[in-house]
Amino acid sequence: MLAASGAHSREYLALTMPSRSLWMRAGIKVINVMLTITRKKFRVYSHSPTLIDETLHDAGLRKVYQRPAGLWEARVYEREAYTKVSES
Numbered sequence: 001m002l003a004a005s006g007a008h009s010r011e012y013l014a015l016t017m018p019s020r021s022l023w024m025r026a027g028i029k030v031i032n033v034m035l036t037i038t039r040k041k042f043r044v045y046s047h048s049p050t051l052i053d054e055t056l057h058d059a060g061l062r063k064v065y066q067r068p069a070g071l072w073e074a075r076v077y078e079r080e081a082y083t084k085v086s087e088s
Helices: 002-008 022-037 049-058
Strands: 012-018 061-069 072-079
Touching: 002 049, 012 049, 049 061, 049 072
Parallel strands: none
Antiparallel strands: 012 072, 061 072
């Protein structure tokens, strides 16, 4: 899904993700245990930020902004060779 988003992004792609803090990773594990106990099929995932960066880099995007925001992290990626087309 991320590769497709990167491929379709014209200029910027912004995303938020859970931080990789110990508390957030532990919380995700607890949530998934509770979902298993209650027999829900849904699971919470926290993907590798490095893998996210590499996937978007392969799609022609580079990270231009990164900021932790409590339990979350915000990132913005920009198309590397972006040239704005004038609207006529």
